[in-house]
Amino acid sequence: NAGVTQTPKFRILKIGQSMTLQCTQDMNHNYMYWYRQDPGMGLKLIYYSVGAGITDKGEVPNGYNVSRSTTEDFPLRLELAAPSQTSVYFCASTREGINGYTFGSGTRLTVV
Amino acid sequence: EDQVTQSPEALRLQEGESSSLNCSYTVSGLRGLFWYRQDPGKGPEFLFTLYSAGEEKEKERLKATLTKKESFLHITAPKPEDSATYLCAVPSQTGANNLFFGTGTRLTVIP
Secondary structure, eight states, X not given: OOOEEEEOSEXXXXXXXXXXXXXXXXXXXXXXXXXXXXXXXXXXXXXXEEETTEEEEOSOOTTEEEOOSSSXXXXXXXXXXXXXXXXXXXXXXXXXXXXXXXXXXXXXXXXX | OOSEEEEOSEEEEETTOOEEEEEEEOOSSOOOXXXXXXXXXXXXXXXXXXXXXXXXXEETTEEEEEOXXXXXXXXXXXXXXXXXXXXEEEEOSSOSSOEEEOOOEEEEEEO
């Protein structure tokens, strides 16, 4: 079992560029989440999904978009990158609700 | 308003020196309190879930306890490999299906 796989691990973007952070899980989990982690700020929820075709905004959704066309994949899209989006992004999944998230290893994004 | 506050921000211990980390919460109708461990450059790893005051969970040198206002993560005779950031989390008050995380306690155990 690979668990939750995130790609890429590192990325440098220029202001205004776009990119997609990939997240895939092989545990048949219904619930998937995107968090960002900034130094001293804790993990902040960007978007989440309770199943294929269903997504909802979290605490800090501005500047991001998501889709959930399959159970396995939950990509996060940045359309116009800004320096404020420099962060470490984590994808997580769980079978039901809030119990025992499994996290990916993260994507470190720098916007310059 | 912060739902979870962790203290201290950082803690340095000698190997074998026991101590406790604190997580205080302000949510009502707690539906669980969660502890995670995060190593540098990695995603958080789930440790424990506590659901009611008085409950305790143990794993190796770690024991988590819960009261009506806070949770403690007790570390007994720590080893250098216990060095990590420990995060606590509670169900978000604004969403039915996600967690609100504290900022963590960075633990360093010195040989």
